Amino acid sequence: MNEPLVFERVYDATPAEIWNALTDPEQMRQWYFDIPGFRAEPGFEFSFIGGDETTKFTHLCRVTEAVPNQKLAYTWRYAGYPGDSLVSFELFDLGGGQTKLRLTHSGLETITPHHEGFKRENFREGWTYFSEKALPQFLAK
Structure with missing residues (x-):
């Protein structure tokens, strides 16, 4: 399946x-990943360690697009494994203090065959957690 999530x-x-939650290293650490010195440029x-309780992976990323308050995109791959995907966060001002976030992870088909931990469902679960639980809880503080 080549459809993006x-x-x-x-x-x-x-x-x-x-x-700011997507790009400020101190805020990111509180809900996303610890990426000291992150710059939206x-x-x-940048790199960070992520995974489940038993297996950790080094994520290697490069910012490809950064339009303040509108869009952040970066490549996403794993050290020691082939494949290169793209993660993007698009922000849409709805007025009245509300914003729609569209999070897209494309190119997963280049990654998923290379390790049991890279299943499409694992990515779905992870992004659902970040977008439906971690980020809303952080923003509510």
Whole structure:
């Protein structure tokens, strides 16, 4: 299946508040991953460790697009494994202090065959957790 995973949700937060949650290293650490020194600048490369209780993977990423309060995109791959995917966060100002976030992870078909931990369903579960639980709880603080 070559279809990207797409998640959309409306948050009671401004685009600037969500942008800061997506790009400020201190805020990111509280709901997403610990990425010290993160910069929302095209070409910026970063890595972080993620996975489940038994298996951890080094994620290697490079920012491809950064439009403040509108869109952040970066490549997503794993050290030691082939494949390269793309994660994007698009923000849509709905007015009244509400913002729609569209999170898209494309190119999964280049990654999923290479390790049991890279199943499409694992990505779906992870992004659902971040978009439906972790980010809303962080924004509600």
